[in-house]
Amino acid sequence: MIHTQTYFVVAGVLLGILFIKSEVLSWYRIQEMFRFQSVHMYGVMTGALAVATLGTQAIRRLGVRAWNGEAIVIPQKQLTPHGVRYWAGGTIFGLGWGLLGACPGPMFALFGAGVTAIAVAIASAMAGTWAYAALQSRLPH
């Protein structure tokens, strides 16, 4: 019997392949998206969202259990007063997305694809995470 942990690696491999095949890890594609010059990225995201929604809602409504028999609990994000953390944090993230042209998933795929200088961005993203942790108690949420 293969350990469950192995399946997470396999699922990641599938996603990494899809990031490459869909070109969503390409800085050029992100620029094209933010300039509204192609349907490509919007198509990828809409297609992904449609299937993810169908899958998630099917699991929820049919009470599907996980592979190991456990009930699946979908964690809910807590709505904060005025949702400040979501739109403010989201905007900061978007500023970075527009610059780097890669969100966290594609960063790892880019490294695998041989764009090794992305390690600088990963280290910098860790620094950003650390800075958030240091400021957490003083930021509005």
Place this chain on the structure above:
Amino acid sequence: MAFLREPWPWYVAGPLIGLIVPLLLMLGGKPFGISANLRHMCAATLPSRLPFFRYDWRREGGWNLLFALGVLLGGFAASRWLMPGGYTVGIADATRADLLALGLHDLSGVVPAELFGWEAVLTRPGFMTLVVGGFLVGFGARWAGGCTSGHAISGLASLQLPSLLAVLGFFAGGLLMTHLLLPLLL
């Protein structure tokens, strides 16, 4: 077989990416989200007394770190064996013209070497892209409690209002950067 060595159109790749969400739920009730790994990586490597990093990262994030390792391996395998060698991403002509006007010269590869090569790190455009861009992505993802995968895909898929707010923020920030700030920064 050519299909195996070419980029896939959005209507093939998009739905397949979406399948990862129910797949992770079925594999053990895991919510799809990549950026939490940046937190786990901090917790695992940087000594800190910050409460944000005081948790059992192996127990909470072990599966996700393995998932991210898989993404890296998948990127390696697909770029080597499942794509044409030395190809150029087929972006729109208008984008190509905009990027050349921005001062880039070489639009080959998956990302421009002028921004993503090691020799670019200490140039202004490379530093802005990798160091400043990376920092904002890391900071913003944690403040917002998720990134494109956690909010735009799995959060919206479970019909969560916070994720909608975050996604609106992602696009507001991205549009602001692309149209107003990028010409000043690169």
